[in-house]
Amino acid sequence: MSQKHHGAWLIAASAAGFATLGILIKSAFSGGANISTILAGRFLIASFFLFLYLRARKTPLCIGRRSSLQLMLMGMVGYGGMSMLYANAIHYLPASLTGMLLYTYPALVTVIALVLGEESFNAAKGVALVVCSAGLVLLLGASFEGARLEGVLSVLGAAGIYSCYIIIGNRILKNIDPLVTSLWVCASAGFTFLVYALATGGLTVDLAPVGWLSILGIALFPTLIAVVGFFAGLRLVGATNASIISMLEPLVTVLLSAVLLGERITALQGFGGAVLLFGGLILQLWGNEVRHETVTEV
Template identity: 80%
Template sequence: MTDRHKGAWFIVASAAGFATLGILIKSAFTGGANISTALAGRFLFAGLFLFGIVRARGIDCRLDKKVAFQLILMGAVGYGGMSGLYANAIHYLPASLTGMLLYTYPALVTVLALIVGEERFNSTKGIALVVCSVGLVLLLGASFEGAQLSGVLSALGAAVIYSCYIIIGNRILKNIDPMVTSLWVCTAAGLAFLCYGAAKGEIILELTPQGWLSILGIAVFPTLFGVMGFFAGLRLVGATNASIISMLEPLITVLLSAVLLGERITALQGFGGAVLLFGGLILQLWGHEARHETVTEV
């Protein structure tokens, strides 16, 4: 298996992990948590798990001061900001609409990568992006009717922040172990939410068992699997390819919702999922040469 294919599978695994986020956040809210509590618990628990894994494997997690500062900013401002806005959007919008708005970020990543010269854009990536976007709209079947402006702005803000986060990460993380990167990012995000929540008096410790189990689930699936898988794949396939492959996430979310929550999948959603998968197939079968050119230029 080539590095490109390994990277693609890492991103697919990451998308599967991230796909559980909306379901688990709603479960945590039902269990008595608020945004600050859920996200502080998510990232701090994930940081503890990662620290144990890093120590057990004997990986040195010390970094150069400049790189450490960059990762702290990526965690506290980048990933933390995106997560907070996403959780806020869920309060005001249907999950499907929130997902569609967040997944404007692959297009933003493609444009930003072209502007900063991080990667070369070609017709294959453009076709894959358009096909995946069409499939995403069909899959989610979201409607803007009755949407609250604060929720829409939160979701779009999350997409913008995440796009910048991916571009910056693709530039500075090439020679750093994904586990070390994830440890620094998650810990910084967790401490940021803990400090913010404590200052606002929003940290809630008296949660139901469902609340605590949901937060632990968020720490493991969309955080450990999601973040580590994304960082590992990002180094191998690049920002544009990673963001397009990640569009599999809403497809997996719909499937999980059908299995776990008993939600019905319509024929239109099924067709949209097939279109989305086809877009990813285009990228993997014919988009690798452009990535090779990018790697040789770095």
């Protein structure tokens, strides 16, 4: 197997890992966990194993004071805020719909980059944004009957925060090892949720076994393994190809939700999701100058 094919398989496996997040969060909720407990456990456990992995690789973990402050803010406010909104959306929406709606972020990245003057407008971006908007309208039009507005706003808020996170990350973190970045981001997010849970009395340790197993699964599959697999594949196939292959994530989420949770999507929902992903594909292939090679993914 060539390095490029090996990298493609790593990215596909990473996308499959990320796709389990919504399903495992629902499972953790059923085991008695709340959002702050889930996210504190997710990021702290992932940080621990990531620390061991980087130490085994003898990777230096120290970075400059300015970079460390930037990463902590990105973890506490950016990735932490996005993860909280995503988990909150899972309370109100099916995991399959949440996964598809999150993929509005490629279009949002382009819009923000255009507003900030980091990208120039071209025909491909115009077409892609129209296609993404049409997909979102179709998806929401088909889904609002069974969806709670709180969930829709939460996941779209998560997509908005993640879009800003990507742009900021690409601007300030180009010279730092992505896995070191992931460690700092995950650790700062984890400690933030732990302190918040302790301060508000929201830390729940009396969980059913399925709750603890689900939190461990969240730390391992859609966080640690998926992140390491993504960056390992990224080095072999490049940022553009990695971003395109990663679009398997919402499709795998839909399939797993159907098999494991019994969720079903209508034909119009499926068509809207496909249109939305097609718009994102246009951006990746022909229109997007802001590459998705930053620190962690959902």
